[in-house]
Amino acid sequence: MKWTARFRGTAKNQMSLFYTLFGSFIAIIVLLVSINWIAFTFFRQNIREEIILNSSLNLNATAANYEKHIKLVRSFLLGYLFDNDTEILKRGDPMRRYDVVVDVQKSLAHDLNNTSLYLDNIVYYFRGDDFIIDRDGTRDADTMFSKFYYEPAYTADFWKHEMDGEESFKVYPAASFASVTPFERKPLGTLLPILVKNGYDRAFAIIAFLNGDRIYAAFHQAKPSSTFFIVDGGGQALYSSDSHLALPKALAGKTGKGYVRIGDSYYFYRTGGETGFTYVEKVPDKGLAAQLRRLNLIMLGLLALSVLIGLAVSYWFSKRFHNPLANMIRSVQSLRAVGVPAGEGSRIKEFNLLHDTLSDLSRSNREYHEDLLAKNNLLQQFAYMKKLKKIHGGGEPLPVTFESDARYRLVLSQIEFKDRFAKEIANAPQRAFNMYKELIDAHFSSRYDDSLTFQLEKDQVLTILFVKSERGAGHRGENMDELVRMLGTDIPYCNFTIAISPVRSHSADFAETYQDVLDLVKQRRLGEDVQVIGEWVPQPSLMIPAPSEEQELTANLQAGCDEVTVPLVNQLLDQLARAGALAYQFQDFAKDVVNRTIKILYAQNISFTAFAEGGSPYEQLKSCYTLEQYKTFFGRFLAKSAEAVRAKKSETDIITKFVMEYVEERFGEDLSLDAIAGKLGITGPYLSTYFKEKTGTNLSDYILTVRINKASQMLRDTDLLIQEIASLVGYYTVASFNRVFKRYTGLTPSEFRRSHNR
Structure with a gap:
C-alpha cells in the first residue's frame, strides 16, 4: 500500500511517454528545419555566381575538347600531306x-x-x-x-x-x-x-x-535556349549552333576568357591557345532566373515534405515505443497487485509468446551460424581472389583471416588437357579438373595446416600455404615427388605445370607474389610431363629467324619450294631448342610461320582451307608439345601449302610469263609500267591491274623483289663495289639503293655483305 501511494503521488507530476517522445521528435524536426532554412537563405545569394561559374567551366571544357580535336585533325591531315x-x-x-x-x-x-x-x-x-x-x-x-x-x-x-x-x-x-x-x-x-x-x-x-x-553534340553540353559560336582570330564566325543568330558587335575582338552581359543574355567566351579561336556561349538571363525559381520551389517543397514525413514518422515511432512499454507496465502492475513474482506467470499469453519467440530466434541463430561456417570457405576463396587480382569494389571489404606478418607461399598448378582426353573422355573436362583440384588439395592439406586450394581460372588451381615453421620454409620444391608421381600417371591425357613461389612475410605483397607464379608458369619448356618450376631464369632475347633467314623463308614460301622451307624451318626449330627457348616461344615462332604462310597464300588468291586437314593449323599447333611434333606438323603443313602455290603458278598465262621473263632479263634497265605495257601493246593501268589479279602482287613490288634478290646475290658472290651493283640493278644513286635495300632486308648493303662473309 505504501508503494501504491508513492506511485500515485509521483504520477501526478509526470507526463505520458508517448507525449514526451512525440514532443522530443517535434523539437528535433523544428531545429533541423530551421538550420536548413538558414543555410539555404545564406547560400542562395551565391547560387547565381555558382551557375555563372558552372557555365564558364562548361565552356572551358568545350574549348579544350575543340582545341585538342583540331590539333588531332591537323596532325592527321599533315600525315597525309x-x-x-x-x-x-x-x-x-x-x-x-x-x-x-x-x-x-x-x-x-x-x-x-x-x-x-x-x-x-x-x-x-x-x-x-x-x-x-x-x-x-x-x-x-x-x-x-x-x-x-x-x-x-x-x-x-x-x-x-x-x-x-x-x-x-x-x-x-x-x-x-x-x-x-x-x-x-x-x-x-x-x-x-x-x-x-x-x-x-x-x-x-x-x-x-x-x-x-x-x-x-559530342563536345558541348548545351544549356536550355543557349547558342554556341566559334570565331576565328580575325573575328569571322566559323560556326553557330543557331544560323539565324549573329554575334553582337560588342564581342568583336574579345579574347582571353570571361563573360559579359549584353541585354538580357550572358555571353561567356574563351580563347583557345592552340588555334586562336574564340568560343562563345550565349545564355539568356531568363534561364538563370528560371533555375533560381525552380530551386526555390524545390527547396520549399522539400522542406514541407520533410516536415510532414517527420511528423508522421515521429508519431509512428512514438506509438511503437509507447505501446509495448505501456503493456509491459500494465502487466507488471497487475502482477505486483496480486503478489506474483515478475519472473513467473507462464499462464500469461504474452510471456509465453515472448518465450517462444526467443526460442525461435535462438534456433534460427544456430542454423544461421552453421550455414555461415559451411560457406566460410567459399567466402575466403572469393576474398583471396579479390586480393590476388586487385579487384576494388564498393562496400565494406570481405573479412579475410590474414595476419600482416604471416609467412606464406603460393603454388599455382596449370592443367592442360590434350586431344586424347577429348577423344576418350568426352564431356567430362570439368569433372576431371575438379578431381585434380581435390588431389592437389589433399596433398598439401596433409602437410600444411590451414592450407587453401581453389580454382582460379578454367585451367589453373591456386594453393595458399601458410608456413609456420622453418621446415615449411625450406626448398620450395620439397614434398612434391609424391604429387608429381600421382599426376604423372595421367600424362597421356594432360600436361601439368606447377609453379612455387618463395616464402613471403607481408600480406601487401600478395598480388605481386601471384604475378611471380604466373611468370613462373610461362617458364615451362617443351615436353609431355609434369614440370615443377621454383626459380625464374632470365631468358635471352632470341633473334630467330635472322633477317637473311626470314628473307629466304619468305622467298621460298612464295615460290612453293617446300624442299627448302621444310629443312629451313626445322633448322630454326633446332636453333630455338639449342638456345633453350621456352614452350610459349616455340608457339610464338610457329604461329609466326603459319601467319606468314597464310598471308602469302591469300596474296596469291589461294584459300588454305582447300587443303587444310585436321582443322585449323592454329588448333593443331596447340597439340604440339615436343620438338618432333612441331617438325611433323610443319613437314605436313608446308608441303601442302607449297603444293597449292605450285598449282597456282602453273596457271600463269602468257602475259604474266612475258612480264616475269622481261623483268628477269632486263632488271637493270628502265622497267616503268608504261615501258613494259608498250612492249605488249596494252595500257599501263590495264597491265598493273591484270598482273595484280593474276599473281596477287603489285608489278612494282615484283620488280623491286627481283632487283633486291639480284643485288643480294651479287653482294654474296662477287667483290663488285656497292655503287657498281646499284647501277647494275637499275639505281642511279647509291643513296636511293641503300635506302630501298635496307627497307626490304632490314640491313644496309654493307651490313648484308659483312654478315654473309662471316
Whole structure:
C-alpha cells in the first residue's frame, strides 16, 4: 500500500511517454528545419555566381575538347600531306599512277571509318590536272564541288583562289553542303571545310570536311535556349549552333576568357591557345532566373515534405515505443497487485509468446551460424581472389583471416588437357579438373595446416600455404615427388605445370607474389610431363629467324619450294631448342610461320582451307608439345601449302610469263609500267591491274623483289663495289639503293655483305 501511494503521488507530476517522445521528435524536426532554412537563405545569394561559374567551366571544357580535336585533325591531315604516296602523286601525273591512286583511296576510306575523327570526307586536289581523289573515287574539281559537295560559297574557283595563299592550315566558316543530282538534292549537313597544303605549293592541297553538328553534340553540353559560336582570330564566325543568330558587335575582338552581359543574355567566351579561336556561349538571363525559381520551389517543397514525413514518422515511432512499454507496465502492475513474482506467470499469453519467440530466434541463430561456417570457405576463396587480382569494389571489404606478418607461399598448378582426353573422355573436362583440384588439395592439406586450394581460372588451381615453421620454409620444391608421381600417371591425357613461389612475410605483397607464379608458369619448356618450376631464369632475347633467314623463308614460301622451307624451318626449330627457348616461344615462332604462310597464300588468291586437314593449323599447333611434333606438323603443313602455290603458278598465262621473263632479263634497265605495257601493246593501268589479279602482287613490288634478290646475290658472290651493283640493278644513286635495300632486308648493303662473309 505504501508503494501504491508513492506511485500515485509521483504520477501526478509526470507526463505520458508517448507525449514526451512525440514532443522530443517535434523539437528535433523544428531545429533541423530551421538550420536548413538558414543555410539555404545564406547560400542562395551565391547560387547565381555558382551557375555563372558552372557555365564558364562548361565552356572551358568545350574549348579544350575543340582545341585538342583540331590539333588531332591537323596532325592527321599533315600525315597525309607528307605521305610517300602523296609525294609520288605530286611528282608526276596522278592519273597515270593508278596503283598509287587506288592505295590512297583505300587508305582514305579506311581512316574515315573512324567516327571519333568526325570527318565526313578528305579530298586530294591536284590543281594543275584538275584532278580530285576522295574516299569514293576520282573526278574533276567542277564535278566534285558542283554536285557531290555543293555549296554556293565553296566552288572549284574558290578553292583555286585559296591555294594561292601562303597559309598551310586554315579552317573556313561552316556551311550547309548537299549532294545535287538531276533527281534529288541530298543534304550532307553542316560542314567546316579545312585546307591543308604546303605554304609555297600552289599545285596541290588536301581539303577536309569536319562535321560541325556532330562535333558540337559530342563536345558541348548545351544549356536550355543557349547558342554556341566559334570565331576565328580575325573575328569571322566559323560556326553557330543557331544560323539565324549573329554575334553582337560588342564581342568583336574579345579574347582571353570571361563573360559579359549584353541585354538580357550572358555571353561567356574563351580563347583557345592552340588555334586562336574564340568560343562563345550565349545564355539568356531568363534561364538563370528560371533555375533560381525552380530551386526555390524545390527547396520549399522539400522542406514541407520533410516536415510532414517527420511528423508522421515521429508519431509512428512514438506509438511503437509507447505501446509495448505501456503493456509491459500494465502487466507488471497487475502482477505486483496480486503478489506474483515478475519472473513467473507462464499462464500469461504474452510471456509465453515472448518465450517462444526467443526460442525461435535462438534456433534460427544456430542454423544461421552453421550455414555461415559451411560457406566460410567459399567466402575466403572469393576474398583471396579479390586480393590476388586487385579487384576494388564498393562496400565494406570481405573479412579475410590474414595476419600482416604471416609467412606464406603460393603454388599455382596449370592443367592442360590434350586431344586424347577429348577423344576418350568426352564431356567430362570439368569433372576431371575438379578431381585434380581435390588431389592437389589433399596433398598439401596433409602437410600444411590451414592450407587453401581453389580454382582460379578454367585451367589453373591456386594453393595458399601458410608456413609456420622453418621446415615449411625450406626448398620450395620439397614434398612434391609424391604429387608429381600421382599426376604423372595421367600424362597421356594432360600436361601439368606447377609453379612455387618463395616464402613471403607481408600480406601487401600478395598480388605481386601471384604475378611471380604466373611468370613462373610461362617458364615451362617443351615436353609431355609434369614440370615443377621454383626459380625464374632470365631468358635471352632470341633473334630467330635472322633477317637473311626470314628473307629466304619468305622467298621460298612464295615460290612453293617446300624442299627448302621444310629443312629451313626445322633448322630454326633446332636453333630455338639449342638456345633453350621456352614452350610459349616455340608457339610464338610457329604461329609466326603459319601467319606468314597464310598471308602469302591469300596474296596469291589461294584459300588454305582447300587443303587444310585436321582443322585449323592454329588448333593443331596447340597439340604440339615436343620438338618432333612441331617438325611433323610443319613437314605436313608446308608441303601442302607449297603444293597449292605450285598449282597456282602453273596457271600463269602468257602475259604474266612475258612480264616475269622481261623483268628477269632486263632488271637493270628502265622497267616503268608504261615501258613494259608498250612492249605488249596494252595500257599501263590495264597491265598493273591484270598482273595484280593474276599473281596477287603489285608489278612494282615484283620488280623491286627481283632487283633486291639480284643485288643480294651479287653482294654474296662477287667483290663488285656497292655503287657498281646499284647501277647494275637499275639505281642511279647509291643513296636511293641503300635506302630501298635496307627497307626490304632490314640491313644496309654493307651490313648484308659483312654478315654473309662471316
